[in-house]
Amino acid sequence: MTAEELLAFDRRHIWHPYSSINSTLPLYAVESAEGVRIRLVDGRELIDGMASWWSVIHGYNHPVLTEKLQEQAGLLSHVMFGGLTHEPAVELARLLVEITPDPLDLVFYADSGSVAVEVAMKMAIQYCFAAGKPDKKRFLTVRSGYHGDVFHCMAVCDPVGGMHQIFKGVLPEYFFADRPECAFHDDWDESDISSFKKLITENHGRLCALILEPIAQGAGGMRFYHPEYLRQVRALCDQYDVLLIADEIATGFGRSGKLFACEHAGISPDLLCLGKALTGGCMTLAAVLATRSVGEMISGGEPGVFMHGPTFMANPLACSVAHASVQLLLDSNWKQRISSIESGLRQGLAPCPEFENVAGVRVLGAIGVVEMKDVVVMEEIQPAFVEKGVWVRPFGRLIYVMPPYCMAQEDLSLLTTAICEVVAEQLSQ
Numbered sequence: 059m060t061a062e063e064l065l066a067f068d069r070r071h072i073w074h075p076y077s078s079i080n081s082t083l084p085l086y087a088v089e090s091a092e093g094v095r096i097r098l099v100d101g102r103e104l105i106d107g108m109a110s111w112w113s114v115i116h117g118y119n120h121p122v123l124t125e126k127l128q129e130q131a132g133l134l135s136h137v138m139f140g141g142l143t144h145e146p147a148v149e150l151a152r153l154l155v156e157i158t159p160d161p162l163d164l165v166f167y168a169d170s171g172s173v174a175v176e177v178a179m180k181m182a183i184q185y186c187f188a189a190g191k192p193d194k195k196r197f198l199t200v201r202s203g204y205h206g207d208v209f210h211c212m213a214v215c216d217p218v219g220g221m222h223q224i225f226k227g228v229l230p231e232y233f234f235a236d237r238p239e240c241a242f243h244d245d246w247d248e249s250d251i252s253s254f255k256k257l258i259t260e261n262h263g264r265l266c267a268l269i270l271e272p273i274a275q276g277a278g279g280m281r282f283y284h285p286e287y288l289r290q291v292r293a294l295c296d297q298y299d300v301l302l303i304a305d306e307i308a309t310g311f312g313r314s315g316k317l318f319a320c321e322h323a324g325i326s327p328d329l330l331c332l333g334k335a336l337t338g339g340c341m342t343l344a345a346v347l348a349t350r351s352v353g354e355m356i357s358g359g360e361p362g363v364f365m366h367g368p369t370f371m372a373n374p375l376a377c378s379v380a381h382a383s384v385q386l387l388l389d390s391n392w393k394q395r396i397s398s399i400e401s402g403l404r405q406g407l408a409p410c411p412e413f414e415n416v417a418g419v420r421v422l423g424a425i426g427v428v429e430m431k432d433v434v435v436m437e438e439i440q441p442a443f444v445e446k447g448v449w450v451r452p453f454g455r456l457i458y459v460m461p462p463y464c465m466a467q468e469d470l471s472l473l474t475t476a477i478c479e480v481v482a483e484q485l486s487q
């Protein structure tokens with residue numbers, strides 16, 4: 059197949075994320091990828107600023123991970139997890155229990171982030187049901203969040219940016235506290251927590267859990283909020299007997315500068331969702347970690363089991379490459395790498411706030427965000443980035459990057475320079 063034929067067939071027959079079948083947006087065919095570079099079929103190479111949506115933290119085609127996949131494929135690619143177990147699932151669980159905040163002790167494997175969020179929400183409902191509090195089955199969250207694309211995930215995504223309008227009447231209606239305004243590096247402002255405090259105080263009798271992204275909100279707005287907000291949220295959840303679900307699908311595994319973003323606030327959730335970087339971007343896999351007390355409550359009450367079991371639960375290929383990826387991360391100098399990416403992003407994006415079309419710039423860990431005043435025009439901005447040899451995929455008013463941790467300073471500087479140039483070019487258009 060020629061590149062033209064490939065793209066033509068794709069356009070005619072394949073859906074892409076959030077796409078229209080009539081899309082005229084640019085589409086590029088990838089041949090391979092190595093390190094921080096994506097190679098297109100036409101031979102062009104792009105420096106990847108997206109880590110394939112947070113996941114490819116070690117870069118593409120990492121020899122350790124590729125070898126692990128090949129080795130595991132020769133042993134066992136898949137086997138059902140009902141009544142059977144295997145070393146990759148056990149070794150990965152052992153590692154996850156060890157490195158996640160302390161009381162988290164139980165692992166449920168799922169196949170994608172959205173399913174993990176759904177599973178955590180089901181656990182919270184079953185927890186309250188088993189505790190003899192069946193009226194506590196609704197959820198509280200904060201605005202500007204993103205938790206995935208299946209129904210209950212959508213129901214806790216930001217109601218404006220999300221899909222509440224279209225799916226009204228189908229989506230359950232939950233409680234939304236104002237988004238945290240006090241930024242990560244700002245001085246703490248006590249009034250920031252008041253909306254949350256009011257909602258939980260008034261509604262705790264109906265609430266089984268709060269779900270939020272700790273510290274760094276991802277696709278709902280790319281905002282970084284104050285650790286004190288999260289500390290107070292934890293305390294209020296304890297006070298009112300509401301479980302805390304931390305969705306660290308985007309932030310987990312070092313991205314925010316801590317292994318898990320909850321550590322910025324020194325708190326631990328009752329349920330923790332992991333995904334994205336879990337396998338280093340090699341396979342789809344997610345996990346929910348739960349405290350033993352949550353697990354015991356669910357298992358001790360009616361119906362005595364947790365009601366979920368995916369066909370591909372704990373896929374051995376995914377578990378073994380996840381174990382290798384997490385171990386690779388732990389054995390690396392990831393903290394130093396993240397902090398040098400953080401300073402590289404800060405320095406490289408420093409010219410952006412001067413541009414009239416830029417609303418703000420923020421950096422936390424290996425995440426850099428340029429918020430524009432207006433929604434970007436994808437037809438123009440996407441080819442502009444590709445022509446400069448970088449892969450950056452903006453959405454709405456946000457141009458953002460979260461590069462693989464192995465990105466060298468020269469490549470990072472090419473990436474941030476391209477962003478500054480594209481932002482400047484937008485101004486003159």
Ligand SMILES: *Cc1c(COP(=O)(O)O)cnc(C)c1O
Pocket residue numbers: 170171172173175204205206207271276277305306307308333334
């Ligand atoms: C990506 C993401 C999800 C959904 O994960 P999928 O694997 O895309 O289903 C959920 N929560 C957060 C915070 C995410 O970033």
